[in-house]
Amino acid sequence: MRKTIESEGDRTFKLGSGTTSGYGRYVKSLGEPVTDLEDPDQMLWLRSLIWPDHVGRQERLTAAIEVGRENPPQIVEGDASVELPLLLAEAPDQTTLCVYGTHTLYQFPREARVATLKAMQAASRQRTVHFLGMEGTGQDFSELRWTVYEDGERSTRVLARCNPHGRWLEWLG
Known part of the structure; x- marks a missing residue:
């Protein structure tokens, strides 16, 4: 069965903060280029990668940026x-x-x-x-x-x- 994925407004899945089962969150991202979520020029560039008529993708990107700002992973370049x-x-x-x-x-x-x-x-x-x-x-x-x-x-x-x-x-x- 094929499901269409719709944007559900403010319903987003967020990475947990704090600890789970006594262990801290351990997330590392590996790759290039690293995007600075606080840099307006880099955010504009990132948004430009999404085709203009893909409104749902823009909404998901906005939500993902917020998650990344609230719960930034340690990023390892290389x-x-x-x-x-x-x-x-x-x-x-x-x-x-x-x-x-x-x-x-x-x-x-x-x-x-x-x-x-x-x-x-x-x-x-x-x-x-x-x-x-x-x-x-x-x-x-x-x-x-x-x-x-x-x-x-x-x-x-x-x-x-x-x-x-x-x-x-x-x-x-």
């Missing part, structure tokens, strides 16, 4: 294939390792993409790593995939087909 192994190794033991990317891997040079995926596989020899990724399929939809790396092995499940710009989602489970 090459994911180099930095990700270090970030996975330094994550607190009590946390679940979850890496996510949205239309990201296809932008990496092949060697960096392979190294990034191998980094998650290698880290899984110590503890489970979850990778939630949405990537293109070469068709008119993207796929949301959940890959679990455990004991050096990988298993992947397609969770959904979706519009690359968030307009609809077909949940496959």
